[in-house]
Amino acid sequence: MYEGSAVPGRLCASREMLRDLMTVLGTGGLAIAALLPGLLAAVDQHAAEVRDALGDGRAAPSTVALAGYAEGFIHAAEETGWDLPEPIDWVHADWRALRLLAVCALAADGREL
Template structure:
């Protein structure tokens, strides 16, 4: 098992859930990949702006805070398109995979 890899980590749970819907497949449309890349850069910037490195823990904290904020705004992803929040969640998972925090 990878060092720092926890099956009950919120990053792992989210990645598993999104992957079950095929949202994290490698055959994603190039335009969607560009949007995910932009969100990923914004996530990195947000976490590291105060000198905090992007770690499994800091990314999990970011995820929790993001979900709390989305819930407070009443976010509900029931549409058939990718809204801003869904793209941000996909980007969090993509970053977690790229950094080896989830498989």
């Protein structure tokens, strides 16, 4: 059947959203994190917090849950006046950029992209 209770259109839209996020920051950010142990550790910590927020902390979140989390997170951050900096200096990135990079890492681990 479908992932959780997601209808096919919602699952497609969620995958598209995560692919877009990966294009904007995930691909480059995860490549840099692979070279910088401190950055990778920060991303891993944020990923654990996302897993905890979306479930029991052990299982990988669903595609729909990850996309919904990212959309809500971006919306809330933008309401505070935050914009994703371009280009992103990953060595000095703020926690919001790291949290979104963690969403990308979880999506990539789940091969949802």
